[in-house]
Amino acid sequence: MSLKFTADHEWINADDTAAAVVGITVHAQDALGDVVFVDLPAVGTSFAQGDVAGVVESVKAAADVYAPLSGEVTEVNEALRDDPSLANTDPLGAGWFFKMKLSDPSQLDALMDTTAYDALTQG
């Protein structure tokens, strides 16, 4: 599994470009604090890279979740809707947000790898 990251603190696992998995990063959930609500996109919705695809809210704040790449939403994490704290406890696993069928997988090349993202968040 190879993760890519955006400057907006989302991760995407595009091992399957027909169902690339999107979530928020460890850094993102830490900055937000206790997540209490997520607004997930409707399955079938198409987004261009950078569009607002959802919302994540902590006790203190609300933040937009952007589509890291262009594509169509194929599945959303209903378990996260029921238990938003999964975004805190397992942000890279059970706390995933949605899956997308990528319309332009070459967009992946411009995203950060783990080393570059760690440099961004620790710099």
Added chain:
Amino acid sequence: MTADATPSSPLLQTPLHALHLELGARMVPFAGYAMPVQYPAGIIAEHRQCRDSAALFDVSHMGQLRLVGPDSAAALETLVPQDVLDLPAGKQRYAFFTNAAGGLLDDLMITRRADDLFLVVNAGCKDADTRHLVTEIGHRCQIVPMPDHALLALQGPKAVDALARINGGVAALTFMSGGHFALAGADCFVTRSGYTGEDGFEISVPATHAIALARTLLAQPEVGAAGLGARDTLRLEAGLCLYGHDIDTATTPVEAGLTWAMQKVRRPGGARAGGYTGQDALGAQLTQGATTRRIGLTGLERTPVREGAPLVDGHGHPVGRVTSGTVGPSVGQPIAMGYVAADHAGIGSELFAEVRGKRVPMRVTAMPFAPHRYFRG
């Protein structure tokens, strides 16, 4: 996900600053101070710590003042619509400074002590409050700010167990009373009050002894540190106003539902009716009622509703706005406060908050959202 930018202007520090850093607090700017919004446990865990056991808050950013002199109570009554003259020694009272229009300049706590009146005011208002006091009543009494004192709040059902282990005398205090107690080698002034809806104490401690006292309290098995984030969710569940959000110069005590805090002796027909700034406006509103009212709201869906959200009726007509909102960790649902036209303020009324272009149904709910558990003896 967009990370918030952090402003880097120089911030004041409370006497507990080093301890916050040691405890791993996340520090944020608040009212000109660097304050802990949360510790590693997180807001929800700190909130529960307070509801279930005891939580220690640093509220040293708040303003502490002494009013000294035989005329200080009568003088203060010219600025607040509260009964200060008859406040017995050792008793505390919630009060507010009003402006000429009856609007709220700040809310505060007044405790009558043997030698002075002890005031605690909001951090963001303390400079203006001090100027107001000096300008308006400085010729009648001494106004003595206390920047050399920290303020700790120990809140929760087990706060009394923890504090009484250090000085057993505090257990005799009842809600809204106070006294001097030796704690951690310092002369402290302790009141049994707070801002969480729970039993608990606020402790005015010399800044030199603040960290020692905080360490002593945190060493008690009941106690955990809690930040401003939990303080906000706790006070909102308790239905308590946050100045600058739920009340401000544009709201009056009548609109805010705070008339309970105006003793009869100061209301129209009372023995010392009026005699304070804003008496005409407030007197009229007390008689005629207000056209807008502060209300509590409970979300009927899961979407949190936050400050600034417009409130509309079932036809989409504007009826008011939200002034504070969160998901209440203890009540387990979205809760909010706001102001609406009086004819929509009835308990049980259904309204809608507009959130990101959607209408979120909410029900007008009696406050507090979480029951008060004060110790009244």
